Amino acid sequence: MIRINANYQKLHASYLFSDIATRVAAFQAEHPGARxxxxxxxxxxxxxxxxxxxxxxxxxxxxASDETFRGYGPEQGxxxxxxxxxxxxxxxxxxxxxxxxxxISDGAKCDTGNIQELFSTDVVVAVQDPVYPVYVDTNVMAGxxxxxxxxxxxxxxxxxSTEKNGxxxxxxxxxxxxxxxxxxxxxxxxxxxxxxxxxxxxWVDYAIxxxxxxxxxxxxVAFIRDDSIPHSIFEIPGAREVxxxxxxxxxxxxxxxxxxxxxxxxxxxxxxxxxxxxVAIHExxxxxxxxxxxxxSYPVQRAAEAVFSPEGAKQTRELIDYYLENAxxxxxxxxxxxxxxxxxxxxxxxxxxxxxxxTDSWEFFDRLLHKAHVVCTPGSGFGACGEGYVRFSAxxxxxxxxxxxxxxxxxx
Numbered sequence: 001m002i003r004i005n006a007n008y009q010k011l012h013a014s015y016l017f018s019d020i021a022t023r024v025a026a027f028q029a030e031h032p033g034a035r036x037x038x039x040x041x042x043x044x045x046x047x048x049x050x051x052x053x054x055x056x057x058x059x060x061x062x063x064a065s066d067e068t069f070r071g072y073g074p075e076q077g078x079x080x081x082x083x084x085x086x087x088x089x090x091x092x093x094x095x096x097x098x099x100x101x102x103x104i105s106d107g108a109k110c111d112t113g114n115i116q117e118l119f120s121t122d123v124v125v126a127v128q129d130p131v132y133p134v135y136v137d138t139n140v141m142a143g144x145x146x147x148x149x150x151x152x153x154x155x156x157x158x159x160x161s162t163e164k165n166g167x168x169x170x171x172x173x174x175x176x177x178x179x180x181x182x183x184x185x186x187x188x189x190x191x192x193x194x195x196x197x198x199x200x201x202x203w204v205d206y207a208i209x210x211x212x213x214x215x216x217x218x219x220x221v222a223f224i225r226d227d228s229i230p231h232s233i234f235e236i237p238g239a240r241e242v243x244x245x246x247x248x249x250x251x252x253x254x255x256x257x258x259x260x261x262x263x264x265x266x267x268x269x270x271x272x273x274x275x276x277x278x279v280a281i282h283e284x285x286x287x288x289x290x291x292x293x294x295x296x297s298y299p300v301q302r303a304a305e306a307v308f309s310p311e312g313a314k315q316t317r318e319l320i321d322y323y324l325e326n327a328x329x330x331x332x333x334x335x336x337x338x339x340x341x342x343x344x345x346x347x348x349x350x351x352x353x354x355x356x357x358x359t360d361s362w363e364f365f366d367r368l369l370h371k372a373h374v375v376c377t378p379g380s381g382f383g384a385c386g387e388g389y390v391r392f393s394a395x396x397x398x399x400x401x402x403x404x405x406x407x408x409x410x411x412x
Contacts, residue, residue, distance in 0.1 A: 010140050012148040016133050016381040017041050020365075024289045029368055036405040039330075039392045040375040042189070042348065044254045044320065046377035046397070048303070049315035052253060055128045059299035063399040070298045075263070077104025081301045085262055088308040089247070095234045101266050101282065103289055104296050104304075106259040108219045108248040114292075115215060115244065115263070116181070117269065118284045124178035126157035128169060130190050130382030130389075134219070135183040151384040160385050167193035167351070168340065171206035178210040184233075185217035187224060190382050190391040191351040192343015194229050196409040207242035212273060213281075214243040219261075222320055224346045234263075239267040244281065250284035251395075253307045253316050253350060260296055260304045323348050326401045327394035333405035334392070351379070361387055372407035 012020065020040055048056070062068035076082070082099040088095035100168060105111050113134050116125075121143045127135050129152075136153065139145060146154025157179055159169035165187060172179065184203065186195045199335070207214050216233040224231055233243045245264040249255035265285050270278045296304075306312040326345035334341050340353035354364045361378035368374050368390075379386030394401070 005143075009141045009143050010145065010147055010153070011137060012153075013139075015137070016377070017274055019381070020375065020377065021130050024364070024369065030304040032371075033362065034373045035225050036369075036375060037396070037400050037407075038375045039394075039396060039404055040377040042251065042393050043255050044251060044323075044395045046254060046319060048258065049307070049312055049319060051306045051309055051312035052303040056303040058301050059302035063299065064251065073360060074300070075293055075295045075297055076286065077099075078298070078301050081305045082262075083310055084305050084308045088313075090232060090234065090264075093231060093235065095232055097234060097264055097266070101264055103263045103265065103285065104301065105261050105263060105289075105293065106296055107250070108217065108246045108261040108263075109134055111246050111261060111263045112183075112215065112217055114288070116142055116144075117288060118281060119181060119213075119379055120274075124157060124175075124177050125181045125183075126159055126163045126179040127173075127183045128185065128188070129158040129384060130161060130274065130379060130386035131158075131183070132189050133382065135215075136383075147205070158383065158385075161188070161191060161193070163342075163353075163383055164341075167191040168199050170193050170199075171202055178212065179206075180210075180409070181215065182207070182212060183215045183217070185219075186230075188343075188349075189217075189220065189347075190343075190349055190377065190379065190386070192349040193349035194224065194226075194346050195353075196228050197228075197236060200230055200233060200239075204233070204236045204238045204242060208238055211272060213243065213269075214239070215277075216243050216245045218245055219248040220251055220347055220349075221247065222316070223348055224323060225324070226346065229346060234264070234266070240268045243271060249304050249307060252320060253304070253312075254319060255300075255304070258303065259307070260300050260301055265306060287313065314315045322398075323394045326396060326398060329398075329401055330392050330394060331406070338409060344394065348398040350392040350394065352390055352392060353388060354379075354390045361390055364390055368408070371410065372404070374404045374407055393403045 082102040085102050086097050086099045145156045161167040167247050221231050233239045248261040265282045267282045269281045330350045331344040331353050342351040344350040361380040365378040377391040378387030
């Protein structure tokens with residue numbers, strides 16, 4: 001008898017963004033003439049930078065000739081892209097990352113979800129709350145949690161991120177069992193918060209002391225506009241031994257539909273075997289990557305490489321500036337409407353306190369959809385600490401942002 005992985009039955013409801021899509025589709029079916037403005041999911045709306053498009057076309061042309069055609073590429077990524085990333089994103093900031101510590105993939109969501117496969121099912125996992133759901137759900141699927149009780153999974157540590165701590169949690173000091181695996185995301189999805197060097201240093205120190213590992217999601221790092229804010233966990237002394245970093249071209253260069261991302265695993269990063277011996281995570285991930293992944297296509301990698309050309313860097317910066325200007329408009333208008341507003345300064349996400357509308361997050365979502373035909377993301381979908389908030393995404397065209405904010409001026 002074929003049996004299922006029973007851990008899947010622990011999963012609470014459906015995936016957040018699938019639930020949103022289902023509600024929006026039902027509303028659209030009932031109101032086919034309504035123009036819905038989507039400011040929920042973080043999907044970009046502007047075209048790829050022209051430098052990337054040109055590189056894409058050139059690479060496709062190469063695939064059309066026997067002399068320049070390429071079949072299987074290296075699973076870890078082509079050397080030209082790995083070198084460009086290490087040079088432009090890390091060495092330019094004085095961070096010691098080499099090309100062979102970069103692994104190219106088709107998405108940071110995939111990598112943050114798959115990385116947990118390398119670790120024992122009995123490790124203690126911690127996530128920020130509110131949290132990007134993938135971190136939680138993939139560990140539930142793997143069997144690292146108990147059942148869903150009162151809005152959280154038993155056996156998982158939730159690092160409460162609230163207005164009181166600026167949505168940046170500190171390492172816990174009162175746990176009986178120290179944390180083994182910690183998911184951190186800065187600039188944060190969904191709150192838009194950023195962490196200082198001092199705050200990240202405390203996490204690195206914690207990981208060193210407790211032989212833990214930090215999984216640092218930096219998918220939105222390109223939105224940081226203050227050089228005093230760390231752009232990489234590897235700017236923090238000691239992080240090479242205790243951290244893995246995830247990045248993506250999706251939100252910075254518009255690759256959500258093109259698919260390209262990368263994970264940084266220093267060769268000195270370690271975990272431990274059951275007898276306490278140190279094990280290089282770089283080697284484990286390389287083995288997993290080469291076994292389960294066939295690589296990102298050559299044209300896509302050439303398009304990604306173009307991001308680091310002078311033209312590509314300029315065009316990407318302009319693209320990000322456009323979305324940040326959208327975020328500024330959303331912040332200002334929501335503040336005028338009486339929301340408490342966070343994020344949106346070094347992030348494309350605006351985190352807004354909605355409890356003044358005398359409703360919970362999902363009720364406000366439905367009210368906004370039905371009355372203003374605008375889609376946000378209910379904060380409770382990101383965790384218990386998200387109740388009373390909603391997330392707005394700045395990934396839209398300016399006219400739609402202005403129209404959405406105008407529609408919200410009525411009674412919600």
